Amino acid sequence: MSTDFELDDAQLAAELAARAGDLLLDLRDRELGTDPLPKDDARALSRRGDADANGLLLAMLADHRPGDAVLSEESVDDPARLGAARVWIIDPLDGSREFGLPGRPDWAVHVALWERDAGITAAAVAQPALGRVYRSDTCSAAFTDHARPRILVSDSRPPEFAAPLAERIGGDLQPMGSAGAKAMAVLRGDADAYVHAGGQWEWDSAAPVGVALAAGLHCSRVDGTELRYNEAHPYLPDLLICRPDLAPALLSGIADLTGAAADSPRVAMVREYLGSLLSHDASKVRLAADCFRVENGRRTGESGPEIVRELETGAQYLPLTAIRELTFTEFGTDVVARFLLDMSVGDETSTVALTEHFAVPGAEIAAVTAIIEPA
Structure with a gap:
């Protein structure tokens, strides 16, 4: 060595x-x-x-x-x-x-x-x-005078407030993949801001933020607070990277357009899991290797990789069309989600009520226990 x-x-x-x-x-x-x-x-x-x-x-x-x-x-x-x-x-x-x-x-x-x-x-x-x-030791930011500020967002999951925020400051939205690609586009001066909300992990932003801060750009959570790393729960769901002169207007606009409290890290992890039921994309779902799932007392998943595979390709998930009336209760290291789940087969739509208990002792979901009842 x-x-x-x-x-x-x-x-x-x-x-x-x-x-x-x-x-x-x-x-x-x-x-x-x-x-x-x-x-x-x-x-x-x-x-x-x-x-x-x-x-x-x-x-x-x-x-x-x-x-x-x-x-x-x-x-x-x-x-x-x-x-x-x-x-x-x-x-x-x-x-x-x-x-x-x-x-x-x-x-x-x-x-x-x-x-x-x-x-x-x-x-x-x-x-x-x-x-x-x-x-981070050699970079510097280039600032380009665009007639209308260019705001980069995820091309698959842009923030709900992105369009009204762009309108508020007279800017335009541009979709792009990869947090690092978006942050470096701002650094190069190809864009003026990168805004994200709705789910990321520390590894998604740590390096882009480290480079962007060293280059003189503004970097923060969307509420203006500091981005913190090496936390017990490495879920860091949102960020703003932008030219320093744009930060006050963007932060003020986001504050006016958003009123709901941010998810805790555990709730955010559970929300990502539930979203995969409909999207069939479990790439952001963190499950322990020995995670298991139980539905009405019957084991339906024996490992994290098996559950991920079922979320993405399982035929039982294809008819799922909507999650409604979703609420969360968090206590200790556990999260309980209650919601209505719509399923459609042909012209027929049915609804069931679910109560799902998630054990989240650390940075991964360790177990999922579901009770499914008629709605």
Whole structure:
């Protein structure tokens, strides 16, 4: 095992991101042609990229920084990181959906170092399809005078308030994949702001925020509070990255347009799970490897991977059309969701009432127990 510290932390972050980016680019070039892959094949390619890049990053960190902890999207969360002085927060492939689509450059690799009492101290974001690596020790923001501010949002899950916010400041919305790609577009001056709400994890934003802050951009939660990392629950659902001069107007507009209290991390994790019942996309659902599901006393899921596979491809979920009257109760490490669930088969629609109990002792859902009753 090497303990070579010739590279400082920012240089190492850039080297890690670049090496993982090269791996992903080679894989994509080999497996992805000019025509779109079938959905299942594209998803499999993205998951292979996630796993391969994660393995490379973990091996390099073990070699170069063996005493540091790691928080990765693709690894089981180790609670020991909470007591560590240094934690690398990595997303081996941000924008996995875009990675599996021909011609899409908006995917990235994120590598950030969190240090106790200092926050993110080194970061790098690689955009392999653009041949670029942005690093916190060398970057600077470019500001372009656009006639109408350009606000970047998720192309799959834009915030509900995004359209009225853009109208309020006389701007235009532009969809884009990957949090890192959107943040770096603001850094380059291609856009003026990136706004997200509705679900992210620490690894989605740690490196982009580390680079953006070092470059002189404004970075915060959408309510203006600080973005905090290496928390017990690494769910960090929203952020604003923008030109500093735009921050007051954007934060004021968001405050006026939103009134509901933000979800707690546990409730947000459960909401992501419930959303996957309808979307059949469980890429953001965090389940423990030994997670199980019980419905009316009968086991319907024996492991986290099995439950994820069923959420995405199970025939029993295809007829589900709507979740209504959803409420949450949180107590200790548990969350109870109560809601009505609509199902449609042909012209027939039926509704059942569900009470689902989620055990969430840490950064993953450990168990789901459901009671299903006639509505």
